[in-house]
Amino acid sequence: MNNLLEAHSVSKKFGDFTALNQVSISVPKGSIFGLLGPNGAGKTTLIRIINQITMPDEGKVILDGEPLQAHHVRDIGYLPEERGLYKSMKVGEQAMYLARLKGLSKDEARTRLKYWFERLEIGDWWNKKIQELSKGMAQKIQFIVTVLHEPKLLIFDEPFSGFDPINAILIKDEILRLRENGATVIFSTHRMESVEELCDQITLIHQSNKILDGKLTDIKRQFKTNTFEVGIRATDNLLLEKELSEKFLVSPANFKTLGNELKLNVKLSEKDIPNDLLSFLTSKGEVSHFVELIPSANDIFIQAIKNN
Amino acid sequence: MNHLALIIEREYLTKVKNKSFIVMTILSPIIMIALIAVVGYLSQINNNKERTISILDESGILKSSFIDTETVKYHILDNMSLEDAKIQVNKNEEYGLLYIGNFQDINKVGEHIKFYSEESPSLTLMSALESKLEKQLTDLKLEFEGVDIEKIKAARVSVNIGQESFIGEKTSKIDSVVKLVFGGLAGYLLFMFIIIYGNMIMRSVIEEKTSRIIEIIISSVKPIHLMLGKIIGTSLAGITQFIIWIILGSVLMTLLSLIFGVDFAQSTSGQQEILNQAMQNPDVNMEIQNAINAFYNLPITNLIIAFILFFIGGYLLYSSFYAAIGAAVDNETDTQQFLLPILMPLILAVYIGIFTVIEDPHGTVSTVFSFIPLTSPVVMLMRIPFGVPIWQQIVSFALLVGTFIFTVWFAAKIYRVGILMYGKKPSYKELLKWIKY
Numbered sequence A: 001m002n003n004l005l006e007a008h009s010v011s012k013k014f015g016d017f018t019a020l021n022q023v024s025i026s027v028p029k030g031s032i033f034g035l036l037g038p039n040g041a042g043k044t045t046l047i048r049i050i051n052q053i054t055m056p057d058e059g060k061v062i063l064d065g066e067p068l069q070a071h072h073v074r075d076i077g078y079l080p081e082e083r084g085l086y087k088s089m090k091v092g093e094q095a096m097y098l099a100r101l102k103g104l105s106k107d108e109a110r111t112r113l114k115y116w117f118e119r120l121e122i123g124d125w126w127n128k129k130i131q132e133l134s135k136g137m138a139q140k141i142q143f144i145v146t147v148l149h150e151p152k153l154l155i156f157d158e159p160f161s162g163f164d165p166i167n168a169i170l171i172k173d174e175i176l177r178l179r180e181n182g183a184t185v186i187f188s189t190h191r192m193e194s195v196e197e198l199c200d201q202i203t204l205i206h207q208s209n210k211i212l213d214g215k216l217t218d219i220k221r222q223f224k225t226n227t228f229e230v231g232i233r234a235t236d237n238l239l240l241e242k243e244l245s246e247k248f249l250v251s252p253a254n255f256k257t258l259g260n261e262l263k264l265n266v267k268l269s270e271k272d273i274p275n276d277l278l279s280f281l282t283s284k285g286e287v288s289h290f291v292e293l294i295p296s297a298n299d300i301f302i303q304a305i306k307n308n
Numbered sequence B: 001m002n003h004l005a006l007i008i009e010r011e012y013l014t015k016v017k018n019k020s021f022i023v024m025t026i027l028s029p030i031i032m033i034a035l036i037a038v039v040g041y042l043s044q045i046n047n048n049k050e051r052t053i054s055i056l057d058e059s060g061i062l063k064s065s066f067i068d069t070e071t072v073k074y075h076i077l078d079n080m081s082l083e084d085a086k087i088q089v090n091k092n093e094e095y096g097l098l099y100i101g102n103f104q105d106i107n108k109v110g111e112h113i114k115f116y117s118e119e120s121p122s123l124t125l126m127s128a129l130e131s132k133l134e135k136q137l138t139d140l141k142l143e144f145e146g147v148d149i150e151k152i153k154a155a156r157v158s159v160n161i162g163q164e165s166f167i168g169e170k171t172s173k174i175d176s177v178v179k180l181v182f183g184g185l186a187g188y189l190l191f192m193f194i195i196i197y198g199n200m201i202m203r204s205v206i207e208e209k210t211s212r213i214i215e216i217i218i219s220s221v222k223p224i225h226l227m228l229g230k231i232i233g234t235s236l237a238g239i240t241q242f243i244i245w246i247i248l249g250s251v252l253m254t255l256l257s258l259i260f261g262v263d264f265a266q267s268t269s270g271q272q273e274i275l276n277q278a279m280q281n282p283d284v285n286m287e288i289q290n291a292i293n294a295f296y297n298l299p300i301t302n303l304i305i306a307f308i309l310f311f312i313g314g315y316l317l318y319s320s321f322y323a324a325i326g327a328a329v330d331n332e333t334d335t336q337q338f339l340l341p342i343l344m345p346l347i348l349a350v351y352i353g354i355f356t357v358i359e360d361p362h363g364t365v366s367t368v369f370s371f372i373p374l375t376s377p378v379v380m381l382m383r384i385p386f387g388v389p390i391w392q393q394i395v396s397f398a399l400l401v402g403t404f405i406f407t408v409w410f411a412a413k414i415y416r417v418g419i420l421m422y423g424k425k426p427s428y429k430e431l432l433k434w435i436k437y
Helices: A043-050 A070-075 A091-101 A106-119 A135-147 A165-180 A192-198 A216-223 A237-247 A274-284 A297-307 B003-017 B019-048 B082-091 B106-111 B123-144 B149-155 B173-210 B214-218 B223-260 B269-280 B282-297 B300-328 B332-359 B364-369 B376-386 B390-418 B428-436
Strands: A003-014 A017-028 A032-036 A058-063 A076-079 A153-157 A184-188 A201-206 A209-215 A227-234 A249-252 A262-267 A285-292 B051-057 B072-077 B096-100 B113-117
Touching: A003 A043, A003 A184, A017 A032, A017 A043, A017 A058, A017 A184, A017 A201, A017 A209, A032 A043, A032 A192, A043 A058, A043 A153, A043 A184, A070 A076, A076 A135, A076 B214, A091 A106, A091 A135, A091 B003, A091 B214, A106 A135, A135 A153, A135 A165, A153 A165, A165 A184, A165 A192, A184 A192, A192 A297, A201 A216, A201 A297, A209 A216, A209 A297, A216 A297, A227 A237, A227 A274, A237 A249, A237 A262, A237 A274, A274 A285, B003 B019, B003 B173, B003 B223, B019 B223, B051 B082, B082 B096, B106 B113, B106 B123, B113 B123, B123 B149, B173 B214, B173 B223, B173 B300, B173 B332, B173 B376, B214 B223, B223 B300, B223 B390, B300 B332, B300 B376, B300 B390, B332 B364, B332 B376, B364 B376, B376 B390, B390 B428
Parallel strands: A032 A184, A032 A201, A076 A153, A153 A184, B051 B072, B051 B096
Antiparallel strands: A003 A017, A003 A058, A201 A209, A227 A262, A227 A285, A249 A262, B096 B113
């Protein structure tokens, strides 16, 4: 079994509203899986179904080869998007309570918490009240509590919101380290740059339906338009632009250069070979810039949703 | 390991360690006792003030019946006109002037007695004066008609109907009063407990929603466990608070009466007078004996067991509603529309308990309402001191448990959906829809 988690045609309705319509996903073991979609697409509903907070109307979820059961809550660590802590409790008490709810014994919870508190440099917070903490500080506690019981599956819903850039990197590195140690991560976010950095696999949900899924590199290949960004210093820029636009689809490009190059986006057709373009260009002038335009996760996100 | 126990522990500890809870626990009995002490003390001062009343008796037949008491001194005026007397009394700052006119007919004397005073006189004093004068004039008239008063006194017959059930248990009116007090106390206690701690449960559910911790918790435990844990934890905190109140209250009461010598049982002298009068009456001594007997005659074991069972059943029934309401709304101001339908049967139960149980503890209305689950805990607790057949208690309790299981299921459904809903105030229609989710 290569997939840690599989959801098969999961549907969920709230009254007349369909929150999820026949959505299937498979999350390979040891991967970081991006669950993407605009607001209200149904991501949180799917995550709640995986956490057994809500039950699906149809379909089934398989975790590590078994249909989802009550005891699986201990194999999952979930950091919800809407997260808080009991305001009047002390940090240590609260972390102990949440850890014990996940099935850790008192001693075990204490040892592990001490370890994590040291690791994230918050050892002296143990006796502080949550009210005294900033949002970012509280997020650290929530992160620790999510990963403390060393679950097989970690689900992070917008994990970086509320963190400053330094702590965001700290948390990102921790997520990568957890993956190296064998955890599988489901990662739900709107921040596409972090998808780019972290995710191996993505699934895009839009209006309750899955519209896209697969390996991020495969999807990029699928979405690429064979367009090259070109910068060239020719003897006659206007003439060159005219010559190029006769052969290819050309549009003006915008990037920073030092001289006054001709800057163009050149879209090749199916049968054109990039090398031919390059040799054509070198014959016309000094090429300073030649880059294939790879669609960013952001572009893919926007385009996939527009197409739908 | 056991989730429910963990949740109960947390709920209990956070409640008990909460500052306002501690302050309320300690301060409430102190404030209550202080209030009682102040009221008692003030009414004592009020009554202990010595009053002087001047008597101008032109008929001359009533003078001798005024004897000074601890609080009222009588000042008999002679050979003075009414106008002069008024001026003098006013000048001496006496409490008032009682004027008795001179008539041949004793009835007329009675009709023309007047009391003059600066302010309107105390009601108790007036009725005391009236009864004193009435008695005196009646005696005089009887004497005038040639009746021997001693004979009349000797001929007076007192009646006290002794009550006895068919199996030979002696009862009395006092018996009913004692039963009523115990039943009323139990019912009222439950009522207060539900309102105070039901609200506390509701607030704590709302707090979990507004602090957004709920989704973290709910990914580890079942909503129904969280709800039950909350209800049980809060109840235990409530019981702790109640016990501390009772202990602290009685300790303070004893201390206070030792230090200040304020006798709370007989705080006002008016009551004291009635009590003193009653003590001279041999019948009352017997009545007190009856009251003590009545207390021992109460079905104590039945009362205690039923109290515990109905208290727990009734409390859990209502608190599951409170938990569901807390889950359905986002803040306390939105709770009003849902609280009303819950408070209605509760208040109804208390009124039915007070009015119909006194009238007839085994009448149709009180019997029916002691079976309806929403009112049964309060009404049944009020009826039990009067002796309710065991089968009725069992049926009523079974109904209560059945309803309780249903409402907990129902509340858990609303709870499960409601805790994850933010930002909108649901209608009843929506609540019903949630059950199907």
